[in-house]
Amino acid sequence: MNVRCLDGVDLATLAPQPFDGRHWEASIGTLEV
């Protein structure tokens, strides 16, 4: 889901981790859920 659609979240407090979606199948295993 898109965090930008959550109510009351200060995006400046987030530290997004990079994800290589251009190679989604190879990268999805590295994503922590």
Added chain:
Amino acid sequence: MRTYTGGCHCGRVRYEVTADLARVSECNCSICTQKAYLHLIVPRDRFHLLTGEAELASYRFGTMTARHTCRAPTPIAST
């Protein structure tokens, strides 16, 4: 972990999600780059659609693996 509410821009689709925002990711695929999407993947049992099920649609591209849900102008979720 905390429970958040959220939804689409027009307000027809509303949901609740329980998540840790430390797991947010920034994807470099074509749609996430265009939409400035900040990803948060949660197990299905931590996402609860409250309203707007009839407003949802499905969009796939590329390898057709990820399903993006958007009928409202704002893409709200991918499954």
